[in-house]
Amino acid sequence: MALLRFVFLFILISFSASAQKDYKLWLQYHTVSNSAIASEYKNNSKGIAILGNSETIKIAEKELKTGFWDMLGNVPEIKSEVKGESDIIVGSRSNLNSEIKKELQSDFGKINNEGFIIKTISSKSKKQIIITGKNDVAVLYGVFNFLRILQTNKSVTNLNIVDSPRTNIRILNHWDNLDRTVERGYAGFSLWNWQKLPDFIDQRYVDYARANASVGINGTVLTNVNANALILTPQYLEKVEALANVFRPYGIKVYLTARFSAPIEIGKLKTADPKDSEVIDWWKNKAAEIYKRIPDFGGFLVKANSEGQPGPQNYGRDHVDGANMLADAVAPFGGVVMWRAFVYSEHDANDRAKQAYAEFQPYDGKFKENVIVQVKNGAIDFQPREPFHPLFGAMPKTPLMMEFQITQEYLGFSTHLVFLPKLFQEVLESDTYQKGKGSTVAKVVDGTLYQNKLTGIAGVANIGNDLNWTGHPFAQANWYGFGRLAWNPYLDSEIIADEWLRSTFSNDGNFIKPIKNIMMKSREAVVNYMTPLGLHHIMDTGHHYGPGPWVSNLSRPEWNPTYYHKADEKGIGFDRSKSGTNATAQYAPEIEKLFDNLETCPEKDLLWFHHVSWDYKLKNGQTLWNSLALKYQEGVNQVREMQDVWSKAEKYVDSERFKEVKMLLEIQHKEAKWWRDACLLYFQQFSGKELPAEVERPTQTLEYFKSLKFPFAPGNG
Structure with missing residues (x-):
């Protein structure tokens, strides 16, 4: 019996230890192998001066203690003021x-209010590292970045880092429903957990805020x-307030999605017409109610008149x-409105790709300054690959916010490494x-092209209550990478991959080099086995x-994959050139000319902009049919x-984690072959051509x- 208890306890401890690694994301704080760092801070430490006593500074202090203990096995003496010598001084400018x-x-003078400084200075012949900023949240960002330097085995000698975020709003959009399902x-x-809020504060909320702060994410939209x-409603705003209180010390503002018909649904008005005085007053009162509870509430995200959602066009x-x-309504409190440009209508027979531009570009300069x-x-x-949206750059008088999707709706869900x-x-x-x-x-x-003051990047979150947060260990890198690029849109993705691997797994070069290589190729792989050469939206219905x-056979033409690939005996692809829908005209003349010409259009975007003959020769000398088939095989x-x-x-x-990724890669390989075989068999009906010898033959018909159905696929709202 005692032996059984011991075995059970051993299994439990082993599970907890390994599970914790998954849960800790990129904040693993492994023991550092850099002997210079270890000797400086383990054996000769003069302590750390932590200046200030705000909740945010206490979080920074705790993070430093955790980082030093886990990475160096030693916590330097913590001082509350600069007395004598200190190796590190941490505090805002005022302190x-x-x-x-x-x-x-x-x-x-070089940083904004969220920027930080990490600098080695000489004082009384002793070098000290200063971690500071204009406020305490900026200091916290600096602390996380300093710990990243230790995590990634970089030198801490003569540091001179002066860094600020390039965008104001760096935000996760949670497509979470009140019943706790998550769309996509x-x-x-x-x-x-709305049922337990506001009285039960899950530790996970704190850990979520910590992870976001570590990469500079400063906002979260809680709802779909x-x-x-x-x-x-007051019942839920009380719960939102509880979350806002958790997130605030980490520099994270809470935002909510505003349903345009709310004045009717919960306000008992007869209309939601934005010109109606009662509707206007209802929203002003609602904003005041929210800000009374949450003084730093960020504002509203709105999806209107798209995919059946209510909006001003209803009136x-x-x-x-x-x-x-x-x-x-939110302006008196410093709030913003993020108005989504994702619109397409069943009443518009035009190319769906043109609709957002056509609907929004004429409004340039007409929005309020906090929109x-x-x-x-x-x-x-x-999609796995799309040309950049033509609205970018086409609205010089209107701030435009990027919306990326971190969750992999069209890229194999959380079973594919992308x-x-x-x-x-x-x-x-x-x-x-x-x-x-x-x-x-x-x-x-980032606003520098047209000097826009309001800037932002949003990412549709890939986070759920799975033990490892994102379903796939490598999907954590997409959350991390989004945060790093939202902070600095000019960062190289290879640098991000290197940081994440070192912080999450190991600093060993024999591990980093090959794994980083597959990460960098992984997105192109999924394009190859799903939608090569500009194909798009050929995924199965709904899920x-x-x-x-x-x-x-779907009721709206733009919901059907056949609408997008237009395969026939003559060829394949959507003609968006001048001879087709003329979507290329929505770009600047230089880009229009590039995309419009079949000969100059980048081959990665070829079938996005052109309907191309199966016999058309690509730059590799192969026909389009052969090239398409070979791309599918290359992805596999x-x-x-x-x-x-x-x-x-x-x-x-x-x-x-090794076993987890190994099993997921097996699924990905199986599904890559599924994509290859199903698509090539279907398109072969139109091309009438044999598969190249290098392409493996399908084993199913x-x-x-066509018979495969997935009625309970996750995320399909």
């Missing part, structure tokens, strides 16, 4: 002594863009009318040419899980390579693939 303030005067969520249920008006009004009405228009990275819907910062970087680096060469999307988003290029081969590389990583990774 520094005049000598240090003078030393850092020029650096303070693949990592369990919602974090927010397909909004429920109940979140605006013969426009987006400006709706957004400005809400903007006036920011939130635009998806591409004109369709978070490093999305590579996708994000591709979009941010795209040149709009709206003010000549170099007018990148990143410059639109978007697996291929469905044959779907053509790339997943096999990922499997091979991961199999050699076992000695560098704990057994729990097209009818088999």
